Amino acid sequence: MAQAVELPDIQFAAEEAAEIQQNIISVYEGLTGRTLQPADPVRLFLSSLAAIIVQQRVLINQTAKSNLLRYASGIQLDHMGLFQGAERLSASAAITTMQFTLSIPLSFPIAVPQGTRIGVQGGDGSIFFVTEEYLEIPAGGTAGAVSAVCSSPGTTGNGFLPGQLNVLMDQLPFIQSVANLTATTGGAEKESDEAFRERIRTAPDSYSTAGPQGAYEYWAKSTSAAILDVHAFSPGNGKVTIVPLLAGGQIPGQNVLDAVAETLEDRGIRPLTDQVTVTAPTSVPYNTNITYYISRSRVSEVPAIQAAVTSAVAAYQLWQKSKLGRDINPSELIARVMTAGALRVVNAAPVYTALTATQVAQEGMTTINYGGLADD
Template sequence: MRLTDLPDVNFTDPNKDVVESQVITIYERVIGRKLADGDPVRLFILAMTYIIILLLQKIDTDAKMNLLKYSKGSYLEHLGALVGVHRNTADKAVATVRFTLSEIRPTNVVIPEGTRVTSSDGKLFSTTALNLIKAGSPHGDFRCLALEAGIGSNGIELGELNQLVDPIPYVSQVSNITKTVGGTNIEDDESYRERIHEAPESFSVAGPTGAYMYWAKTASEDVGDVRVTSPTPGT
């Protein structure tokens, strides 16, 4: 069953008119007199009723956080932990950047780990390891990661990472020779909720369709949806 097919539930009824009527009726029954519209006691009760309504709304919201259909944020992560499903974290975009020398050197040129390059719009990337441009080579191609995770650093075209932030002797030019890819945002509640709902499918080792769908969606936040087919029965 899909989560959207489940009936809606409410743990309280914070209807303003109903609550006000109930509170005033109880008070009048206890005191034994009717309250006029302008009675100070009635006005005080209406003020207290507002607080009661807020509490009822909070009780309803907090109770729903225990149900997969309504849960969100850190509450949803607690439900996911019960079935071993954790929210996919944000990933950083990656690219290959070419460091070009002003002239060929007879010795190796060191490109320190963490050397930063940037685009004209300020998207920063840095090298992920200590690299060397070998002696006699005019350039070296090295892996660089975005400094910030998320999709915002994806799609930087070839040659747009062309500014060296941290100067290195003999390096005259930098340029990405691959388009930046792989950056993802932290998994949103809806996608995470669906994976928690599908998690029991993953417990089987018999290869059910649901298990393939679950593990494919778990692989990356880039996966939007999955369809499973088999070319022949049992295969």
């Protein structure tokens, strides 16, 4: 896989205002043989020109730097992706599995048309899911399951627990009830610049059809903008295991795993001899239990620091679960709480835990104790 290289910041044109202003004045004084005093109207006029030149230098830098992957954004990044054959992923809708249940077994099959709508219990009808395929409950059967997708792309369809989608919006004969069997996952907004930039960087890995690790990870990420991280490895000859992780550290459901498997089934991506398995990462739970103290000299800032500490703990938990194989690191938690304004932090949990590349940390119980004011 292509490796990111850390390079120093680049500047194509100097932007220092004082240096540009002094250069203009020096050129004028050299050409005219006249020394400009600080209040000289000519000096003030030249200073105003220097401000315009500084603005132009900034634009020159921004334009030139946008030709580099590290600095490109928006439409420039989209055009840059085309050079590598990569396109920004559009917003994806959440998916789930719906089960339709009959009131009694019948002697003839019952059809559930593609596009049948199912709403949320207690909802206003603005968010609903539609079946992706035609479903037929055979004669003598009482239930059938089919995948369904949210009508609204983005994250709005995520997070509905099994059974919460149970309002049949299109009346069907003999259908007694409907409910989602799995939690709704996979919804994501349009791919961000940061995520798209990373995919462009790794796009050359996708050119190989021999099944390298980077190619499998690239194509798996290309399934949906909801996929945050992927790890591919070979547990044996001719076998490949793909482990995806969703944005926000969510564990992917079976619907997402099936979508990734379908993407990798393409004969232009998967070598014929590879047996590909897509599986969810292993969740490693941990608890958070800290006690923090605030300097007595910052007594007027206590409410603001307390809010900042709570936000810092939440940010740490998001950071902890946003990458596969990221070790559970209490030092990161302490550092973030200290940066938020705490004088001292006593950490009871978590403890440092090394994770493998197929594991992801997931927060459990969170306890944040304010220990009071303390002397520096």
